[in-house]
Amino acid sequence: MGNEVKIKAGIVGGAGYTGGEMLRLLLNHPHVDIAFVSSNSQAGKPVYEVHRDLLGDTELAFSGELGTDADVLFLCVGHGEAKRFVEANDIPQHVKVIDLSQDFRWNEGTDAAAVTAAGRTFVYGLPELQREAIREAQNIANPGCFATAIQLALLPLAAENLLTEEVHVSGITGSTGAGQSLSATSHYSWRSSNISNYKVLNHQHLREIGRTLKGMQGAALPAINFVPYRGPFTRGILCTAYLRSNLSQEEAEAMYKTYYAAHPFVTVSSATPDLKQVVNTNKCLLYIEKQGDNLVITSMIDNLVKGASGQAVQNMNLLFGFDEKAGLHLKASAF
Known part of the structure; x- marks a missing residue:
C-alpha cells in the first residue's frame, strides 16, 4: 500500500493499559483513523475521562458495541475474553484481527500459525522471528511482554543451534504488566x-x-529456567539470560548484530543500557558480555509498547504494507 492510504482501526477493550497505549499510538499514526473504541465498563464516556492524558487530543467516546467500519481490530481484552469475543461476534473475514491476549499463542507445533477459533488462522506476531509470515497473515497473536524480551535475547543463538546448555533467566517488570485492576500485589502502597x-x-x-x-x-532444546520479579516502578522489563557457551564476546556480538541488522527496533548496545532508554519506545536494547564460560545477554523493553501495543502496531504496519516503523518514532522518557 502507498503512503497515501489510510485504514480504519477498531479497539476492543480500550479502557485498560494496553487499550490506552493503543489509542495514544493510533491517534498519531500517519495511516490510521480510529473507527471506534469500545469498553463495556466505560461506554458513553469520553476517552479523555478515562485516559486523562488524552484531554485535548481527541473527542472520541467509548462505545458499548462492536463497530462495523474497520479494517483491523485490536483486541485489548483479558485472557480468555478474546477467544470468546471472536467466537461470539460475526467479524467479516476481510477484517484483520490482532489479539494482545494469550488466547491464540498456544500452537505447540513448529509452523507459523494454527487455526484456533471461528475459522480464523492466527500467526504468532514476533516480527524479528517471522516478518514475512506476518506480512501474509490475516490475524495476529501478539506475543507476551516477558516472552518478547526473552525471545529477542535468545533468537540468534537458536537460529545457529547454539542453545545447547541450560538457560537461566531473571526478569523484572513494572506494575503496569499486571493490568489496571487493583490487586494486593499491584497496589502502590x-x-x-x-x-x-x-x-x-x-x-x-x-x-x-x-x-x-x-x-x-534443529537440536533438542535445553531447559529454560525463568524467575520473574515484580518491580517498584510502573513501566519496563529488564531480563538477564545466561548460559555456558564457547562463543567469545566478540563472536556473540557479531552474530547478534548480523541477526538484527534488518530489524529496526532491536539494537545491540556497546555499553550497559538503562531501562529508561527503552521506556515509552518500541525499542529492544540488548547487551552481551562474557563472564568466564557464561554468555550473558541483557534484554530491555517497555512492557506496554514493544511488549504489547507498540508491537501490535508494528504488526499492523507489516499486515498492511506500511513502513514497519510508521507511528513508532517514539522518544524515551530519559529523565
Missing part, C-alpha cells in the same frame, strides 16, 4: 520500595518461548 518474585520457573510465557525456540533449533 505494597509495590513501592518493594520487590518480590512470582510464578518461579512456571511463568505462562515459557510456553510460547519454548514453542518458538524448539521450532528454530
